[in-house]
Amino acid sequence: MMLGDHAEPRPGQADFASAATQAFAPRDVPNAPHIVLAEAGTGTGKTLGYIAPASLWAEKNDGPVWISTYTRHLQRQIEQELTRLYPEPTQRRQKAVIRKGRENYLCLLNFEDIVNIAKNRPPHERHMLIPLALLSRWADATSDGDVMGGDLPGWFGELFHHGLLSSIADRRGECIHSACPHYQSCFIEHSIRRARHADLVIANHALVLSQAAWNALLPQALAPANLSDENGIPTRYVFDEGHHIPAAADSAFSLTFSGLETAELRRWILGAEGGRSRARGLRRRMDDILERIPALQGPFQALIHATQQGLPRPSWSVRLQDARTQAAASPPEGQGTPSIAFPNVPSEAEAALDHPAEAFLFALDRQLQARVEEENTLKRGETSAYDRQECDLHPTQDALLPVTEKVLSALQAIAQPLDRIITLLSEQLEDQDDLDAAFQQRLEATIRSLHRRAFSRLQGWITMLRAITTPPNPHERPLYIDFIRRERLPALRGMDETHDITLNRHWVDPTMPFASTLQSTAHGLLVTSATLRDRSPDETDDDQWRKAEERLGTTHFLQPPFRASLMSPFDYAQQTRAYIITDLSGEIASLARAFQRLFETSGGGALGLFTAIRRLKEVHKRINEPLGLQGIPLFAQHIDAMDNATLVDVFRTEQHSCLLGTDAMRDGVDVPGEALRMVAFERTPWPRPDILHRERRRLLSGGRPRAYDDHITRMRLRQAFGRLIRRTDDYGVFVMLDNRMPSRLLSAFPEGVPVQRLGLEQAITDIKIFLKEREATQL
Incomplete structure (x- = not known):
């Protein structure tokens, strides 16, 4: 029933579902959840593979399974897969709920405030009433009130500015909950209440780990038995795109003391102190209690x-x-x-x-x-x-x-x-x-x-x-990395730029707090991804699994994980080609020319990936108009005002368009078919040489710093290549525009992928022949 009549045959899907069930078995020992590490190659069908046992467990045990992924865009993809399990919209809304942070939803009290301000302005300053009227119409029709990637049209932020959406969302932590006049109709509260009774809650790593962190920090002495978290405490988790757990844990469990953070706390307590701020202080929010x-x-x-x-x-x-x-x-x-x-x-x-x-x-x-x-x-x-x-x-x-x-x-x-x-x-x-x-x-x-x-x-x-x-003891391995950073702020008072100064504390190994917060409450965790392990050419299969467990933090749990590996069903030798371009200089003009020539060769359907936003913008500036004159639309993250999910939707629909992006487009984007037939990477995605990376490489690399960097880079390349082939009839080329990419990184590509080092023009000739041949086989 879940697969439907026209589904592709995916032999590994049943095996994956069988392995996933281990995470839903009853716990044998307190504080020792079952853990499953399931690496599923692209095309295995892992989403439906874990939805099947998760939905069955939730139905039988009358409790939710929290499915967590890395980005909001991936949350939407999982929600779309649920139409197979729950084809009737009313049932799907009851059984499955998307949960995001409060800052993603329309706050009706903030909306009321800004409407009153706009109405009371002089007639010539009431231009804000037009977008507010449109938002009012949308609020009457929306299914969830999500202004950051929900059913609000993606063009809204581009047309009226995203600052408006930020001002009407619950971004300042000023919610007064049941004291709010809109409490009964609040989109955020509805989402929370629906999640308590749903079978499947589709969340993201940031929300899941922040909730786990807050639950751990709340002292029991101050929490009566009926003082529960707004989302409850789940016992079963599925971490899709699980290779991102260390990064998500790093963000969730880090600390920052800065001008912005401390000033924001002052504003949260005191409220507006002059100016045009609408911030409500603690006294106003607690009037009835006081x-x-x-x-x-x-x-x-x-x-x-x-x-x-x-x-x-x-x-x-x-x-x-x-x-x-x-x-x-x-x-x-x-x-x-x-x-x-x-x-x-x-x-x-x-x-x-x-x-x-x-x-x-x-x-x-x-x-x-x-x-x-x-x-x-x-x-x-x-x-x-x-x-x-x-x-x-x-x-x-x-x-x-x-x-x-x-x-x-x-x-x-x-x-x-x-x-x-x-x-x-x-x-x-x-x-x-x-x-x-x-x-x-x-x-x-x-x-x-x-x-x-x-x-x-x-x-x-x-x-x-x-x-x-207290200076650190040089003879002891530290738990934390403490450092100072300067960050740019928007220009103020006519100055070109101002800065914030931050004191930062990060865990050396952020999976330690991840494990400690989930170990006592979780009964089962499924961690899955196409890239759990690094395919290092000089390591055995067991070595690869052991390093994956260390990286993901499962070594900090009491019970060792159950391992499962499912290979991709695709014939990469026939469906793909990979090229490393050998004759490009590092100049922007040369890079832009290469992107333009490649995108023209593919006739659109190309994703350009960048390691730096500045270089993306420079390339976009040079190739946008020439491609447009040839009928190839060019979209770009950090330039087009649409959110990432909308950009990908437009790219998927406009099959002869091209898209430029950074990390968010490298991981988890699902664009099957003709809409994506080329991935071009601007340069080898080495880790950024900042203090965090330096210290973790020193303390976690086991004395092999180069191998540590290679691992990170190979994993990024594997994710980028994984965007290319999503179905058995897909085909495409992967192009690396960096002649310095070492051969030891080539194991990042799936087995069988032909990799060639060629000059740009020679590569373009080869790409034309390959794409023409593959297109002919599709007819």
Whole structure:
């Protein structure tokens, strides 16, 4: 029934489904979930292969299975596959739910606010009413209220600007839950409630791991038995595109202390402080609770005061930029009257930062600037494609230590009354049995919000900042990587650009917290992908599996995983060709000419992949018009205002178009048939040489740093090649425009793929012959 009458025969699909069932067996030992690692080559039919046992388990056990994938676009692909299992739309809506983060959905309260603002403006400033009227019509008809990749037309953001969509989504964490007048009709709450009763919840890795992290952080002493997470705690997971688990875990379990993060927390607590912001502060969101629980007034006032004193004030980035400019123009040491706290910094610059958090950010910036200048001096004029804007935290400059102590005191002054507020709310839940259901839900939601949005973040910052005063032991392997980074911000106050300064903490091995958070709650995990293992030519099959387990973190679980491998059914020797172009220079003009010639040769149906957004934009600028004159539309990620899912949909529909993209287009894009017959890669996708990569290569490579880099690159190439052949009648060519790609990476391509190193014109001649022959066989 699920396959339908016209489905392709896929012999490995039944074997895959059989292996997947191991993840749905009852647990034998507490805190030891069953784990299945199932590598399924492209074309195996793994989506329906795991949907079959997952849906059966959910139906028999009256509990949801959470299917997690890497991107929102892939969520939609899985949802489309469910039409086979649930062909009737009403049943499908009941049985399967897509879950995304709150920032993807229309917030009706935000929408009401912005409509009122637009209506009250002078007539000549009411242009916003047109897109708002269209959104109102859409809100009446939408199935889920998803403004970021749902059923809102992709042209909306391109026509009216994506900033409007961001302003009406729940991006600031200001939800007041049951106190909201739109609570009963809220799209987000509907999605959450439907997920509790669904058989299959289609989520993404970011949401699943962030929910797991929040569940782990919520102390049991502050959580009554009925204080459950808004999504519940699943026991069965399917991680599709499972090779992305380390990257998703890295993002979910990392910490960042920055100007933006701390200013956003201030805004979340205090609300708007002048300007045109519509931010609702904590007092406005908790008005009803403060009125019913008078004991909260004291700690609440202390929280407001500590926040005003301790977190960056409005326009913090302008002051930071001004201080940097003044410091750069300061007299050399020994001249003038420099600051005592910051040597060689003018007194007026330090005075502008007489604030704990802002002074701390300035000290981080000073250390970063000094280290970057030192590194540039050592390079002696050498150029690099990577513009380094980061440095190690340790060893720290002397000026950083005193301001660290001040900002720690400021953060603790905020955390203490916040902790008291959470405790009082929890006691209110425990002590009064006569609470009405609505107010009880209100208290539960408030406790969750305070913990997630503020208290746990403050605790993480305090722990990270305390490590500044304690240098790491060089004889011990660290758990974390701490570093400083400078990031660009939008231009403010007429300046060309401003910057944010971030202190970052990442786990050396992010799969450790991934395993620890899921081990106690999960009963079964299926991790599947076409690229779980690296096909290194000098490793045995067992070596490849062992390294895959280490990389995916299954070695941190109590029970070893069940392994399964299903080969792709495709005849790659007949269906594909691969070329490495040997005569291109590294110049943009040469690269653009190569892309244009290749896209003309394929007649469209080509995907161009880039390792850098800047190079993508430069190539697009040069080839967009020439291709258009030949009737070949060119679409591009980071240029066209459509979201990635819409771009892929348009590319799939316009069979003679071309698409340029970066990482998001390299992984998981499913474009079968004539719409994709060429993949051209701009250069070998080596890992970026940043601090995170340097430290992980040093600590996790087992003394083989080159092999570590090769593994990452081969996996990226395997994913890129996997976009090309999606069905048994597909055909196409893979072109690498980098003559420096070493032969040891060729094992990334499926067995049987003919690989040739040729000049561009010779390759184009060969491609023409191959495509013409394959096209003839399709007729």
